[in-house]
Amino acid sequence: MKKFSFHPCGNYRENYSQELNIFETDFGRVCLILFLAVLFLVAPFVLSPYMLYILNMIGIAAIAAIGLNILIGYTGQISLGHGAFFGVGAYAAAILATRLGLPFYLAIPSAGIITALVGMIFGIPSGRLKGLYLTIATLAGQFIIEYVLIHWDSMTKGTMGITLPTATIFQWEISGDRSFFFLIFISLVLTTLFAVNIMRSKFGRAFIAIRDNDRAAEGMGIPIFKYKLLSFGISSFYAGFAGAIWAYYMVSITAEPFNLGLSVEYIAMVIIGGMGNIPGAIFGATFITLLNELLRYLTGVLMNVGFVTSTGLNMAPLREFVFGLAIVLFILLEPKGLAELWRIIRSSFRLWPFSY
C-alpha cells in the first residue's frame, strides 16, 4: 500500500511519469472521488427538477467546451463554427434515430463521428496556412452549415424540425431530468477522462508544440497538418456528441439555436474558464450557463418593473452586452480565466499563514 501523499514543498519529481500524473497528491484524488460521489448519489435525488435542468445544461455545455478547449487552448486554433457543429451533431443524431432507427447509444457516438468528418472538411484550409485562416474557414462553415440545416428539406425537414424517439436501453426509458442527469454526467466524466488523457499522450504534446511554436514543431518532425486536423476532428467530435445528447434531451429540434451567437458562447466558455485547462472548460460552461439563467431571470423581473416598461426599454439585449463585457473583462484582467483564480484560491489556502 502506497503512502498517502500531500503537497511536497518543492519540486521533487524524479522521472517523467511523475511529471505526467493527473493528480499531484492523493488528497486531490480523494476530493474528486468525494465530489463525484456527491454528484451522482446525492445531487439527483435532492435537487428540484429546475436545478437538475440547469445542471444538465451545464453538463452538455461542458462537453462541447472541453472539445473546443482542446482546439483553442491546446492547439492554438480558433473555431467560430462550434455552434454549427453542435447543430450538426444534433441533426445527425435525430436523422440516424428517426430514419435508421438506431438506438441512442449508437446514434450519439455516430453523430459525433459525422460531425468530426464535417468539421475536418472546414479544417483542411488550415493545413496550407497558419494563423487565423482556420478561424475564417470555420466562420464560413458556420454560415454554410446553418444554410444547409434550414434548406435541406428532405433531410432536416427545414423549419419544421425533427422530433426524436425516446432513448431506451434494456427497456429502461431515459426521459425526464433525472435520468438524463445520469446520461449527461456519465458522458461528461468519460469525455473529460478522455481529454485529460489525450493531453498526456504523444498527441497532446504535439498539439501543445504546435500552439507554442509551429515552426519549431515542424522542425522537430511533427506533421503539423495532420495534428491540426486531428485536433480539429476531436474538437468537432465533442461538439457533435454534446449536440446529439442535447437533441435527445430537448426531444424536438429546429435549426434556430445553432447560430453564430452559440459559437461565441462556447468560445466565451473557453476564455472565461481558462484556455489550456480542462477543468477550466467546465468552470467556463458553469459560469456562462448560470450567467444565462441569471440574465433570463433578471430580464423577467425587469419586464414587470413599471419604470422600465414605461420608458420602453427592451432588456433582452442586456444579455448580449453582459456577455461581451464578461469576455472583454476576463481577457483584460485575468486572461488565464477562472481556472487560474481557482488555483490562486487553493494555493493561498495551502500556504496560509506563511504565504512565501
Added chain:
Amino acid sequence: MDFFLQLLVNGVCVGLLYGISAMGFVMIFKSSSVLNFAHGELLALGAFFFLALITWAQIPVLAAFILTLIGCFILGFIIEKFFLRPLIGEKLIFVIMLTVGLAAMFKGLILLIWGGNLHTYPEFLPESLALKLGAIYIAPVYTATLVISIIFLVLFGLFFKQSSQGIYMRSVADNQKAALSLGVNVRRVFALSWAIAAMVASMSGIVLGIINGVNVHDLSSIGLKVFPVVILGGLDSISGAIIGGIIIGLLETFTGGYLSPSLRDVVPYIVLVFILLVKPYGLFGLVEIERV
C-alpha cells in the same frame, strides 16, 4: 438582356459597398494584423451616430456627416486605448477574442438604445446625381458611393506609399518587434490605424444606411461578409478589397437573380472556403513563404 445588365450594375454597386466596408478592416489588419470581428458593429455605430445627429439633434446633413467622422475617429482612439493597448505583445487569440467580445458589447448597447427595428434617414441626396444608361437606372446613392470610394482609395494609396505614418504602419504590420527596435512608435501607429478604420467604417455605415436603412442586425452581418471580400482580394491589399468586393457583389446578385434568393447570402462563404483551398493569399495579397 436588360435583366442581366441590371443585375450587373446592381452587383457592381453592392460590391462597391462591400469594398468600402472592407477598407477599414484591411487598415487594421495591415497595421496590427488583427482580424476585427467588431467591424460590423463599428459600421453600425457610425450609422446610428449619424441618425441621432440628423433626426434628434436636427443638425444639417453635411455638418452631421463631418461630426460623425470626427466622433468615430475619437471612438477608434478610445477603443484602442482602453481595450487593445493592454494586449500589445499578447497572443493573437486574445486580441481576436477581445474583438468578438467588443462586437457583442456594441451590439447589445446599440440594441438597448435604438432597438432592433429598421430606421431610415430622411432623403437628402439630390436626384441629379442619378445616372440613366438606356434602361438601366443607377440611384444617386450609388454614384455618390462610387465617387467616395475612388477618393478614399486614392487617398489611402497615397497615405500608405508616401506619408511617414503610412510607412510606419506598413512596417509595424510586417514585423512588430523589428519596427519597435527601429524606433517606430507602435502605440501611435495602432491608435491611428484604429481611429482611421473607425472613421472609414462609420462612413461606410452611413452609405449602407442610406441604401438599406439602418438596422443593427443587417450591418453586423455585413461586417462578417467583409471576410470573404478581403480573403478574395488579399488580406492586406486595399485595392484588393474593392475588387474583391465587386466580385462578391456580382456573385451575390447573380445567384440571387438566376438561382435562388435564399442562396444569395451563403454564396460568399462558399467562395471563401474555395479560395482558402485554392489561392489562400487572395488575388492581390502578399504571399508569405515560410520554410522549415
